[in-house]
Amino acid sequence: MKPSSVVWALSGGSAVAVGFARFGYALVLPSMQADLQLNYAQAGWLNTVNALGYLLGAALAIYFVARLGNRRLFIWGMVLTTLSVLASGLTHDFFWLSVFRFVSGLGGAGAFVCGGVLAGVLGTRAIVIFFSGGGLGTLLTGAVLPWLFEWHGAAVWPLAWIAMGAVCLPLSIAAILSVRAIAEPSSRQVRASWPWRRCLPVLVAYFIFGLGYIAYMTFMVAWVREHASGTAGPAMIISVMWVLLGAMTLLAPLLWARLFDGRRDGLPMGAALFVLMAGAALPLMLPNLAGIWLSAALVGSSVFMVPSAVTGFVKNNLDRPAWGNAMAVATSLFAIGQTVGPAACGWISDRAGSLSFGLAVSAVVLLVSCLLALRQKPLG
Template sequence: MRPGLVPWALSGGAAVSVGFARFGYALILPAMQTDLHLNYAEAGWLNTANSLGYLLGALLTIYFVSKLGNRTLFTGGVILTTLSLLANGMTHDFQFLTLFRFLAGFGAAGTFICGGVLSGVLGTRAIVIFFSGGGIGMLLTGAVLPWMFSHAGAPAWPLAWLAIGAICIPLSMAAAMAARTITEPSTPGRTASWPWRHCAPELIAYFFFGLGYIAYMTFMIAWVKHHTVDPTRVASTTSVMWVILGAMTLVAPVLWQRLFNGRRNGKPMGAALLVLALGAALPLTMPNQGGIWLSALLVGGSVFMVPSAVTGFIKSNLPVPAWGNAMAVATSLFAIGQTIGPVACGWISDQTGSLSIGLAASAAVLLLAALLALYQKPLELIPTLAKAE
């Protein structure tokens, strides 16, 4: 594989683990709710099951990354995620759907964490390329799925999962091939200590990011469906929204390049979270088509920049042997927030009878995350660390 293609091929792992496995669910969710008669809490639980799998995968990565290496965990994760997506389309049983969503999240953790570490070996540009790969999945699902459901109806949701799984097969193969060409950053049996307490603002902000953003990505399509006056325009509105989201994630690395380059503090993450919070709140204050599409523009242009910022912070502040462990710890905190987010937003919406209130709470959490991230300093500027050195 040509060196210039490696970051793009590796980004297929982000497309599978996030663009399809996590965000594709938001487009399929309304059809599953209708066909399976799910309430918001049950719909949120399926995404929470995915997040629980992601959390377990992240916790196990902390332990196994120094033993098995990033390349092995990345490849195994992307294969498991692809198989789980195919399995989602082969059952209508709620318990089996919960299991397959869990397994998809479990595999996605290793893919996302270790893919971020491997991209860090290639450089800052490769980091943002890898994470923006999630936009590939969003772009493709947004261009196709709303129209498919418009013509075939809610019972077509199993076909949607099978189609997504089929697309993920070549993406997984390309990502696994790319991973093999990258030098393994971890040394088997060796880990490096790192000052996690001094990374607290960045890490806690990442937890709140997981808590807040996932509610928007899970329920926004359902919100759009309920707030579109003309039923015949639901497919076009949701399709354009998701295509904008996906396209903006691919453009985002260029837009954020100047802010991200050379910065070792929390400003890149804080700035991305501020834009994300604004985008998440916008439809609630502008409940029309313009507000929806502008929201997609802001969210798509910032959502994958948050994990890119965390990875860049770790890469620029910590020794190479600590990257895998630090990324796994950060992602575990993110996964805890992501696990709570969907079911909490669903519960709030069920209790208040308004999905808008649940989404407003998630936007407020994202704003809090932004303020926390802005407090993060480069590690060499922290007095206790400087004295220790």
């Protein structure tokens, strides 16, 4: 594989772990709920169990990354995630769907954490490209799935999973082959200690980011169905929204390259969080098609830049053997926030009697995360 193509192949890991397995699920769930007659508790559980798998995967990476290495954990993560996406279309049994969603989160954490670390070996630009790869899955699912369900009904949701899994297969193979050209940054012989207390602004901001962003990604489709009006139908509105989100994610490396290059403080993370907060709040202030679609563009241009910024901070401030452990710790905190976020937003919305109120709170949470990230100073 040519060196110039390694990072693009590696970014398939982000496309599979996030674009298809996590964000694509948001488009499939309403049809699964309708066809399987799932109540809200069951539908929520399928989201929660995936987040629990992600949390466990990130926690295991803390323990195993020095022993097994980032490359091996990345490969296993890609295999587990791809197979679980395919398997989700092969059963109607709620127990097995829960198992596959858990495995998808477990594998996705390994692919996302270790893929980011391996991208760091290739440079700051490679980090941004890797995380923006999630936009490919978002774009493709947004372009196809809303129309699939509009034309053929909710009962075709297994086909959606199988189709996503079929696309994940070549992306996973390319990503797995790419890691052979990347040096392993972790080492059993070198002690991977790092000054975590001095990284607290970034670490806590990443936890709060997990709380805030996931509310938008979980509930925005439902909010659009409740509030959008006009000549465009729900399929058109949601499809354009998801395609814009994915397309802007793919363009994000061009937009953020100058700011991200070599910075050792929290400014890149804070800037990305500010744009994300603006995107999350925009449809609440401008509840029409322009507000919804511009919101998707802003969120797409920034949401994957937050993990890019955290990975860049780790790369530019810590010794290479500590990268894997530091990213696993950061991702575990993020995963806790991501697990709590949807339930918290739903609880707040139920109490207030308005989903808009819950989404507004999530935007405020993102602002707090932004302000905290800006307090992070270089470590050296």
